[in-house]
Amino acid sequence: MAQEASSSTSSKTISLKTGDGEIFEIEASAAKQMKTVQRLIDDLGDDITIPLHNVFSKELPKIIEYYKKDITGEITKDFEAEFVKDLNDDEVKVLFLAANYLDANKLFEFLSQNIADRLESKSVEYVRKYFGVENDFTPEEESKLREERAWSFRGIKEDE
């Protein structure tokens, strides 16, 4: 049940400036859900433009979209599915980092689960590339590990 706030105090908007210099507006109640933003507001006041050095114009609108839905209590499983549907694995990763930086807990948990869901059936190689992790096992060590845990590799395509 979205109630359009008509009074000026409850529909206060905050200006956010991304690392690449773009400015976006967000409602104060939504800003409250992002603890980093709220802390900056507490320090700098809510009349100035809040600088977010580590968030960029590609991600911030998406994050704002999420919290717009959150403050009206409209976040459903369907909305969340739709929200990430067109994002590829790298885009989700960037969004996840941004949610972490903004200390936006609800979005952070949702994206953690979404990334986990995406990685669930992936190969070891894919996961290494995704996280930029070097394989420091010797070939012998690695094949021993795979042998001991062969059941966990069942049904997993090696090139995905």
Next chain:
Amino acid sequence: MKKKKKEKTMQMVINLPSELIIEILLRLPVKSLTRFKSVCKSWFSIISHSNFANSHFQITAATHILTISATSPLKFQSIDFEINHHSVLLNHNFLLPRPYSYFQIKGSCRGFICLYCYIDIWIWNPSNGIHKQIPLSPLGSELLEYHLRHLYGFGYDPSRDDYMVVLLSYDPRANFSSHLEFFSLRDNMWNEIEDTHSAYLTDFGNPRAGSFFNGAIHWVAERYGSSVNVIVVFDLMERKLFEMPLPDGFDHDLEDFGLWIFGEFLSLWVKDYPNNTIEIWVMKEYKLHSSWTKTLVICANGGIPFYKPVCRTKSGDIIGKDHYRLVKYNDKGQLLEYLHIDRYVDDLAMYTESLFSLPGEL
């Protein structure tokens, strides 16, 4: 582990710091985590660590239904009835080469199943394959011919980080003298609790497993010599046996009702044959007798809705078993869906995925 990989393309590979990677890992199922131990050495250590297993269990804890069919060929199956109907055959090679033909699940706790196999007992984590064979207790062995009367239970004592198998038995040849034995996984031995208490009779057509709740194992039974049905409780930390009365006016035959864990509550289910319903009673406040409340009556068109409830899903639905199906009812008693399972399922139980291993083993 954190090495920045320089890509030739314009896009930089963005690397997540390890705390963030762990947040993602904590939400993966055990099969994926086991595979990802091969990613690199630090992931291997993180995933193998007991702190990770604990956090993972708190956060993720995916549940499945384990079914066991002992009619040849022996089949252990894991069914996901919460999200999809996906089922997987489980490897039961750890049981070889003994000629097991009888299986009863005596408890499920922190991802471990306590499997009573008539000649011995196994503690087994289906998610990671960790297993341990336990001998029958002295009395479990001596009174083997009366095993259908035995009350077994399985639980966890957090104060010692220990798992316990409990057997409450009585000797019909010796004045129904009652015995309480427990096996501590950590001590790796059976002990008997010296305590004079009554014998507790079951409806032995149907051996019951104890329900582990709030650190204690609970059974329903008839106190010998009284013809009164009670809830018998064994507190694993205190190592004491006591009784809790059934709700006032609860006047059913032992074969028509049972105890189970309904989400966060101790609960009783009752088969009401004349009305073709199942009643669900919930103890809203544990150990407060007056808090027993009949919360739900489930009807079915023609016949009892199910023969035993199995568990409650995260969304509050009830999963039960009738002759040859798993059934799911919502919290208003409406049938949501069902799934045909093996006709000859010897026993089934819910278990949670976990990375836990047993005390003293790695």
